Amino acid sequence: KNQVEQSPQSLIILEGKNCTLQCNYTVSPFSNLRWYKQDTGRGPVSLTIMTFSENTKSNGRYTATLDADTKQSSLHITASQLSDSASYICVVSEGYGGATNKLIFGTGTLLAVQP
Amino acid sequence: EAGVTQFPSHSVIEKGQTVTLRCDPISGHDNLYWYRRVMGKEIKFLLHFVKESKQDESGMPNNRFLAERTGGTYSTLKVQPAELEDSGVYFCASSQDQFGHSARGGEQYFGPGTRLTVT
Numbered sequence: 171k172n173q174v175e176q177s178p179q180s181l182i183i184l185e186g187k188n189c190t191l192q193c194n195y196t197v198s199p200f201s202n203l204r205w206y207k208q209d210t211g212r213g214p215v216s217l218t219i220m221t222f223s224e225n226t227k228s229n230g231r232y233t234a235t236l237d238a239d240t241k242q243s244s245l246h247i248t249a250s251q252l253s254d255s256a257s258y259i260c261v262v263s264e265g266y267g268g269a270t271n272k273l274i275f276g277t278g279t280l281l282a283v284q285p
Numbered sequence: 286e287a288g289v290t291q292f293p294s295h296s297v298i299e300k301g302q303t304v305t306l307r308c309d310p311i312s313g314h315d316n317l318y319w320y321r322r323v324m325g326k327e328i329k330f331l332l333h334f335v336k337e338s339k340q341d342e343s344g345m346p347n348n349r350f351l352a353e354r355t356g357g358t359y360s361t362l363k364v365q366p367a368e369l370e371d372s373g374v375y376f377c378a379s380s381q382d383q384f385g386h387s388a389r390g391g392e393q394y395f396g397p398g399t400r401l402t403v404t
Contacts, residue, residue: 174327178312206395211397212398212399213289213376213378213395213396213398214376214392214395215395216392216394218312219392259327259328268308272322272330272333272341273318273330273393274330275320275327275328275329276327277326277327
């Protein structure tokens with residue numbers, strides 16, 4: 171069964187600190203892995219997209235890593251800000267090139283950044 | 286450029302009633318997706334349109350759900366009759382390219398969602 175598991179479920183950190191969120195997946199065939207940020211009451215917004223050949227991708231203070239061998243990914247947030255408070259969702263795209271790709275979502279990690 | 290919009294933002298209906306959700310994708314996006322998040326669970330795929338055709342509707346839970354995309358522009362998702370377990374947040378997303386294997390191809394842009402509560 172295709173699954174995406176994230177840890178921790180929730181996390182509280184102080185403003186300015188770093189944190190790392192984890193994602194393990196069992197999705198096959200694998201097309202790409204995405205990290206989304208979802209603010210309360212809003213839709214998910216893409217942070218990074220990585221194919222199997224990419225092992226790191228940065229977007230500002232967000233850095234995602236991918237180990238396609240162990241099927242693990244992480245999202246590292248540097249120098250956190252209050253606006254980083256949100257749910258971070260790991261999403262794996264299932265499918266072959268040229269076919270319709272279906273997104274498999276994790277349940278997300280709820281991050282709260284406190285002043 | 287306007288993003289994906291959804292209407293209404295919230296809907297509260299009684300069990301047995303009918304509700305219709307609407308999604309307006311980003312202009313020019315042929316691909317439109319519907320997703321649902323039930324409380325405490327992950328977001329799950331419902332179906333995928335390419336223009337006006339249903340490409341994949343394997344995620345639709347049962348025949349009480351009917352999705353349409355007449356003319357290949359906006360889409361509606363009707364739930365009739367609604368049941369308690371249909372409560373959740375319904376997201377719509379659109380993309381230009383359905384092929385997600387490239388770095389940017391298949392990038393899906395999500396709407397803010399419609400929160401449906403069935404009482």
